[in-house]
Amino acid sequence: DQQVKQNSPSLSVQEGRISILNCDYTNSMFDYFLWYKKYPAEGPTFLISISSIKDKNEDGRFTVFLNKSAKHLSLHIVPSQPGDSAVYFCAALSGGSNYKLTFGKGTLLTVNP
């Protein structure tokens, strides 16, 4: 049973517009959430994170929103750039096992020039 779900395998967006990537989770014990970005032939790299005590975290063009009651988080990229084209993974951590990340399947974002 998947505890972290990314229901959209792919998303295509025009350059300059907003990209919104979604992630749902089922485990109420998760208290820290991360987004990773992965280019082909490279390992995932950390992008942005949010603690469960917050509902928003912003870093430049990237903003993560957390809705705890809905067990939902989203990553907003604005404006989107062609270099943002990659697979984006949502991951979650629970306070009780801080060495274990649970990942979603990923969403392939394509930003068209």
Add this chain to the structure above:
Amino acid sequence: ETGVTQTPRHLVMGMTNKKSLKCEQHLGHNAMYWYKQSAKKPLELMFVYNFKEQTENNSVPSRFSPECPNSSHLFLHLHTLQPEDSALYLCASSQPGQAYEQYFGPGTRLTVT
């Protein structure tokens, strides 16, 4: 070399072969991880090592045998694998207890024939 490196980058092996995957980190970390990413599945944690000691085995079959001779090196020894073991194998490192700050290698693409 910087970051986390993995060799080989690609490996094709028969079901009766024995091979090893190697991971090396140059970040001064003391925790290392093996992950498996099968097609259309999330990254799955396989093993965790903290200060060279295995602290997590996520019910991985014994045909996968990890080895951590020191904090900078991690191996995954493979023998009598099955075709369904074909996947991308990713190594990561962090400081112990800081799984939220993992750095990933580029992965080894394994094909079992």
